[in-house]
Amino acid sequence: MTIGFEGFSWHTHADILAAVYGMSQEAAVAHQVQQLLDNKQVIVISRNGEKVLDAWVTDDPEQELRHDSEEEQLECRYWNGTAWRPS
Numbered sequence: 001m002t003i004g005f006e007g008f009s010w011h012t013h014a015d016i017l018a019a020v021y022g023m024s025q026e027a028a029v030a031h032q033v034q035q036l037l038d039n040k041q042v043i044v045i046s047r048n049g050e051k052v053l054d055a056w057v058t059d060d061p062e063q064e065l066r067h068d069s070e071e072e073q074l075e076c077r078y079w080n081g082t083a084w085r086p087s
Helices: 014-021 025-037 061-067
Strands: 002-004 011-015 042-048 050-058 073-077
Touching: 002 014, 011 025, 011 042, 014 025, 042 061, 050 061, 061 073
Parallel strands: none
Antiparallel strands: 002 011, 042 050, 042 073
């Protein structure tokens, strides 16, 4: 079982999530999905102008944003669309 964003390359596997969260694969997948839906995880969106190039989940949004460039603009958001802001 994998989780990802349709049409984009990022994904993760149930066995990896189970190891990270210390629970069964099914429970780990449900936990990951709920974390996303509850806006507790940050999603990075890569764009070139209006075109979305990729999307992935990150534990370190500040580090991700350091890779912003003219060819690839990065933004960090939560599932509900709210922009992530450093604390």
